[in-house]
Amino acid sequence: MSYTKVKVKTVNSKKCLGFEGFNKRHYPSPLEPIMGKEEFEQVVNRINTVTKTRYSKTFFIPLLIIFLGICLIFIGLFKGQFGVTGYGIGFAGIGTIVLAVMIFLFQRKIKKNIETSLKEANAYFADRRISFTLVEKHGKPRMVKSGTKERVERRHKIYIEISFPTPGVEHTVAGAIGGFISNILPGGNNSGLSFGFTPNVNVGGYDVQAPQVNVKPQFSESGRPEFVFSVPSVSNDFNISIDAADATKKLLDHANDYS
Structure with a gap:
């Protein structure tokens, strides 16, 4: 500081x-x-x-x-x-x-x-x-x-x-986050801690298994904290598989709602 x-x-x-x-x-x-x-x-x-x-x-x-x-x-x-x-x-x-x-x-x-x-x-x-x-x-x-x-x-x-x-930044909310990150990151570089999460995706009432998103905190040249998001590459033959029985049940439920 x-x-x-x-x-x-x-x-x-x-x-x-x-x-x-x-x-x-x-x-x-x-x-x-x-x-x-x-x-x-x-x-x-x-x-x-x-x-x-x-x-x-x-x-x-x-x-x-x-x-x-x-x-x-x-x-x-x-x-x-x-x-x-x-x-x-x-x-x-x-x-x-x-x-x-x-x-x-x-x-x-x-x-x-x-x-x-x-x-x-x-x-x-x-x-x-x-x-x-x-x-x-x-x-x-x-x-x-x-x-x-x-x-x-x-x-x-x-x-x-x-x-x-x-x-400066240490007296702002961003600075407080930066202070937390500076304590958990290795000193003097932007490598170290990263974490991932799986977002909830819903398509037409169906839950879709989305790929995991990786988050890595690091510092910019000005000293402000930044969060880098990265998504693993998905192959061209990627498709969404839907269980037929589950789909039929959801359609019947929707039909009953409008009847």
Whole structure:
């Protein structure tokens, strides 16, 4: 069975407030046959409720330490006091390390919250074979020009990947039959199971012994099930034999009906 995958990207917010969640306004059209727009928005809202996280005010502490260190560096250089410059470098270094650790812990918290919410969504949609996965990608370094300055930028992207059975024959009645046939036929070919039946043929009130019809299910190139009917060849001297006594009785019965 083939699966379709769609992306749910994060909210692109210009505010440096933290993690704003995932974008519910961009509804992937391939989801239409299996998940409606309202249901999609409800799922994303639930995920955002668990994952949306704002920066704590404690982040200002290392920023203030870094700012203090930079100020001491400039004062020391301006007055020629290398001791003050050393203190400034120390403060700036400590502040940078503390800030890096806090950002790392913050991102780990976000990732844990996302995984918790996706686990809940996967359990809810398990019967419909819809799965949610967190995907992280680190982009390649590239040069970004801002005015006359250039800088190297490497973007870190995260998004939710929704995987579900590709809408098609497997969601129709024909697809259900095809799924049954695919289970009973040998994989990868159209040979295997076949069966036969003898049709009931009645000619002028007389039952005729018809030849057996063979039926063989197989798949077309498009993947749809087909039923191939074949009738054994009948020789040229084939005739219908009718018992005389039985024929006379049936004629008398018909005559009595009309009398």
